[in-house]
Structure formats: structure tokens, C-alpha cells
């Protein structure tokens with residue numbers, strides 16, 4: 568019963584446990600909400616310490632995908648999958664077995680890349696099911712979504728700077744960026760080209776040196792990072808980097824980056840940021856560029872349409888920032904209400920359509 572009460576408290580529709588002994592696949596698929604459309608979310612592969620950690624992760628991440636798709640204006644619900652495995656031991660057989668489980672859901676869940684899964688893994692899933700995005704361009708996919716995620720973050724940063732600092736021009740703005748990986752490196756380039764002064768940290772020295780030489784970025788040790796005197800902090804590495812301790816020493820006036828689940832405790836820490844007059848761009852709103860990119864594979868990929876949809880992230884953030892000011896709530900709360908309103912409106916519309924067709928049916932009798 569513990570499982571059902573957990574699922575109920577987060578509002579999930581379905582959780583599927585997948586086991587294939589031949590390939591040693593152990594995976595969980597969580598479908599959070601399909602009101603807006605089929606659930607879409609990546610497959611994360613990690614050697615979770617125990618099953619409970621894997622379940623917690625997939626439940627939390629799939630719910631986040633519902634909010635992300637709703638805020639991005641997509642006709643998609645929220646879902647996510649985790650594979651419990653060592654990244655060094657992933658095999659084609661494992662992903663094909665996983666593809667068969669996805670196929671058995673008949674389109675209620677569509678997958679894509681996430682941590683430790685890549686285009687090749689998606690291509691292997693594609694051999695067993697059509698319910699997969701982020702496949703290689705040869706298979707009709709759009710390739711690596713990081714560049715579109717970075718573009719969305721860039722537009723979002725411009726909007727946040729405008730809202731909090733009262734200017735659109737990023738020239739001379741000081742930004743600390745944590746994690747110069749796939750998204751971070753593209754973002755550094757875009758910011759540098761607009762005259763931003765960059766401060767970067769990463770656990771990978773080689774990547775840091777490259778970013779330093781390409782974009783004149785100052786390398787900073789992680790221990791000194793949060794107290795840096797900058798305008799904006801961009802978390803672009805892992806989740807939960809912001810907690811009760813380091814929020815207190817932040818000098819940045821804005822937090823806006825691509826990492827998922829940036830706040831250790833979303834409700835508590837988003838309020839704390841608001842009280843400190845630090846503008847937080849909710850992660851699931853600002854980092855939707857990658858999702859928008861793969862979602863467009865389903866309807867037929869049109870690069871211009873993707874660019875326009877990603878640029879609209881700035882408009883959504885603008886509405887959320889304004890609502891947060893107007894209602895006196897955190898930006899996280901404002902974004903949650905924005906997503907929940909859209910889902911409720913669509914649910915009401917569906918109920919109305921159902922009622923109308925049954926009423927017409929009765930009239931015919």
C-alpha cells in the first residue's frame with residue numbers, strides 16, 4: 568500500500584516495472600498525467616543504490632515533465648523512465664528489451680535521451696517501437712537537443728535580466744555558470760557573443776580550460792562559487808545545487824540555468840529566493856528547449872517552428888514573473904499554477920466534449 572499512497576500523493580496515473588532476465592534489464596516507467604496528450608520524457612540510466620531511490624527519482628522526474636510540457640504549450644503529458652544499471656554495462660539487448668516494454672504501452676509513454684542514454688540507445692529502442700524520439704537524423708530524428716535547450720536558456724536569461732535588472736542588453740552582465748557540458752558550452756558561446764563576463768566551474772578541468780580559452784571565462788573553484796559577486800547564477804550541472812545554506816550566501820540577483828530540479832526543496836527554497844529578492848526562473852520552464860525539440864519529431868520536424876516555440880519560453884517566463892509579482896507568490900508557485908490551470912482547462916474541455924456527445928446521443932434515441 569505504501570506504493571499506492573506515494574503514487575496517489577503525487578498524482579501519477581501508472582507505474583510500470585519492467586524486468587527482462589536475458590538482458591538484465593530492470594527499469595521503471597512512470598506516467599504522471601496524460602490529460603494534455605501522451606506522456607513524454609527521457610530514460611535515465613543510473614546504478615541506483617536501491618529500488619526505492621530509483622522509484623523516487625522516476626516519480627519526481629515524471630511529475631516535473633507534466634509541468635514542463637504544460638508550460639511549454641505542448642500537447643503532451645508527463646512521463647519518465649529509469650533503468651537501474653551501471654552505464655558501463657548498457658547493451659543493445661537491454662535497450663531493445665526496454666523498447667518492447669515501451670511498445671506494450673501503445674503510445675501512452677514516449678521516450679527520449681536523459682542522463683547516461685544517447686542517440687545510439689534511442690536508435691536501438693526504435694528497432695522495437697515507434698514511441699521514441701531523439702533518434703539519429705538518419706532515422707528521422709533531430710539529433711542532440713542540447714543546442715535548443717541552450718537557446719531556450721539564453722532567451723530566458725535575457726527575459727530575467729530585463730525583469731530584474733531592467734535592461735535587455737547583456738553586455739557587461741556578470742554570470743557564474745556551473746557545468747560546462749553539452750548545454751553549458753553552447754550557452755557560454757551565446758553569452759560571450761553578447762558581451763557577458765563569464766565565471767565558470769566544473770569537475771572536469773579539461774572542459775574548463777577549453778571554455779576559458781574560447782570565451783575568456785574566469786575559472787572558479789566550486790567552494791567559492793555561490794558567494795561570487797555576479798548578477799546571475801546559471802546552474803547547468805546536476806540537480807539540487809541550491810539549499811538553505813548556500814542560498815544565504817548568494818550575491819546573484821537572478822538564478823536561471825538548465826539543470827533539472829535545481830532547488831533541494833522547491834517550495835521552501837523558491838520562497839527563500841523570493842524573500843531575498845533573487846529572481847528564480849523555474850527550471851522546468853526555462854529548460855524546455857530540448858523537450859520542444861524532440862516533441863516536434865512526433866509531428867514532423869520543422870526547424871523554423873522549433874526555433875519559434877523555443878523563443879516563446881521568454882514570453883512564458885515573462886507571464887510567470889508578472890504573476891509572481893502580482894500574487895505575491897514565488898515564481899515556482901506561479902509556474903505551477905500556470906501549468907495546473909492549462910491542464911484543468913483542457914480536462915474541462917474534454918469533459919464538455921464528452922457531455923456534448925452523450926447529450927447528442929440521447930437526443931437521437
Ligand code: NAD
Nearest residue numbers: 712713716746747748749750769770803804825826827857
Ligand atoms: P552534461 O553531462 O553534458 O554536462 C554536465 C556538466 O556538469 C559536465 O561538464 C560535468 O562535468 C559537470 N558537473 C557534474 N557535476 C558537477 C559538479 N558537482 N560541479 C560542477 N560541475 C559538475 O549534461 P547536460 O546535457 O549539459 O545537462 C546539464 C543539466 O541540464 C542536467 O541537469 C540535465 O538534466 C539538464 N537538462 C539538459 C537538457 C539537454 O538538452 N541536454 C535538457 C533539459 C535539462
